[in-house]
Amino acid sequence: MAGFLKVLVRNLMQGPSTDPFPLGETFTPQRLRGKVHINPNLCMGCGVCRHSCTAGAIDIRQLEDGTGFKITVWQNACCLCASCRHYCPMGAITIDNNWHSAHAAEEKYDKVEQQIIRYEPCSHCGSLMRPLPLERVRALYANDDSLDPKLLRTLCPKCRQIEDAKRNSCKLPGAPGKSASANDDAATPASAAPTA
Amino acid sequence: MSMDTWLKKMSVRSPWLFRINAGSCNGCDVELATTACIPRYDVERLGCKYCGSPRHADIVLITGPLTARVRDRVLTVWNEIPEPKVTVAVGICPISGGVFREGYSIEGPIDRYIPVDVNVPGCPPRPQAILEGVVLARSIWLKKLGLEG
Numbered sequence: 001m002a003g004f005l006k007v008l009v010r011n012l013m014q015g016p017s018t019d020p021f022p023l024g025e026t027f028t029p030q031r032l033r034g035k036v037h038i039n040p041n042l043c044m045g046c047g048v049c050r051h052s053c054t055a056g057a058i059d060i061r062q063l064e065d066g067t068g069f070k071i072t073v074w075q076n077a078c079c080l081c082a083s084c085r086h087y088c089p090m091g092a093i094t095i096d097n098n099w100h101s102a103h104a105a106e107e108k109y110d111k112v113e114q115q116i117i118r119y120e121p122c123s124h125c126g127s128l129m130r131p132l133p134l135e136r137v138r139a140l141y142a143n144d145d146s147l148d149p150k151l152l153r154t155l156c157p158k159c160r161q162i163e164d165a166k167r168n169s170c171k172l173p174g175a176p177g178k179s180a181s182a183n184d185d186a187a188t189p190a191s192a193a194p195t196a
Numbered sequence: 197m198s199m200d201t202w203l204k205k206m207s208v209r210s211p212w213l214f215r216i217n218a219g220s221c222n223g224c225d226v227e228l229a230t231t232a233c234i235p236r237y238d239v240e241r242l243g244c245k246y247c248g249s250p251r252h253a254d255i256v257l258i259t260g261p262l263t264a265r266v267r268d269r270v271l272t273v274w275n276e277i278p279e280p281k282v283t284v285a286v287g288i289c290p291i292s293g294g295v296f297r298e299g300y301s302i303e304g305p306i307d308r309y310i311p312v313d314v315n316v317p318g319c320p321p322r323p324q325a326i327l328e329g330v331v332l333a334r335s336i337w338l339k340k341l342g343l344e345g
Contacts, residue, residue: 016235017235018237018238019236019237019324021324022324022327022328023241026324032322054295055288055292055294055295055319056298057292074292075317076288076315076317077288077292077293078288078317078319079288079294080318081319099318099322099324099325100325100328101316101318101321101325102314102315102321102326102328102329102332103314103315104314105285105307105311105313105314107315108307108315111317
């Protein structure tokens with residue numbers, strides 16, 4: 001009897017253990033996985049998220065006019081495994097803790113996270129390409145002060161290769177100016193010679 | 197007030213739930229059981245109660261991607277539920293097929309066969325999200341009964 005009274009008093013003091021939701025507020029854990037978001041400044045469209053997506057909820061397709069691509073995550077197919085976030089090399093995918101997902105069936109296909117990402121022209125040849133974010137380029141070329149990340153970022157991969165060849169050709173054994181006398185027989189291609 | 201309207205007004209206090217497992221992995225079913233049986237979530241506050249017979253049900257909660265084997269049985273049971281009924285798809289499987297989409301044994305998504313009213317996506321959805329879906333289903337049910345609010 002005394003034990004029962006103890007439980008009764010404790011329950012009266014503590015109040016009900018029922019969560020007041022949906023009539024009141026509820027708790028949400030900080031790391032709960034709710035909705036997927038894509039950062040359009042970071043996404044490069046590499047497709048690793050689409051490849052790793054367990055439920056096939058991610059779609060990446062080129063725009064019809066070829067000026068960019070569209071990345072779509074359908075929340076109604078997303079199983080919240082977070083492998084896209086785990087494998088994204090750019091860290092462009094975040095998952096917030098918004099779990100308010102119940103909706104009327106008419107809105108079924110509206111529950112998407114969609115970003116349209118435009119290509120930019122290469123500063124040398126003008127072909128369309130997706131520039132790397134500046135922070136990423138800074139990190140990639142951090143050990144070489146002679147490189148300008150802002151310029152490199154605006155070059156398409158082909159022009160970047162040519163720039164790299166121009167820069168490094170002076171370091172080649174047969175390059176003129178540096179050790180030309182030691183390697184007279186090595187023909188120096190004119191196109192690879194450093195120009196201004 | 198006619199008897200019919202009076203009965204309708206009384207019954208809206210307690211929409212009974214019925215659960216159909218259309219080939220679910222049981223994850224969503226565990227969450228449905230949690231929503232009803234654990235005092236913390238307690239769906240019975242809203243007058244909702246799981247019933248054993250489809251003929252007593254008002255809101256039907258469907259889990260699972262509708263496998264080929266279970267399809268006809270799900271349709272039989274679903275047709276037993278009297279109108280007006282509200283169908284709630286719980287989890288991503290009945291909504292889109294989820295991780296089983298386009299599998300050889302999958303006949304879903306479920307809205308190919310059954311008109312769905314409310315979707316609660318998640319894998320599985322958390323109990324609060326299911327509660328939210330039940331509240332939404334209840335408001336749709338009131339509209340179907342002609343008793344707004």
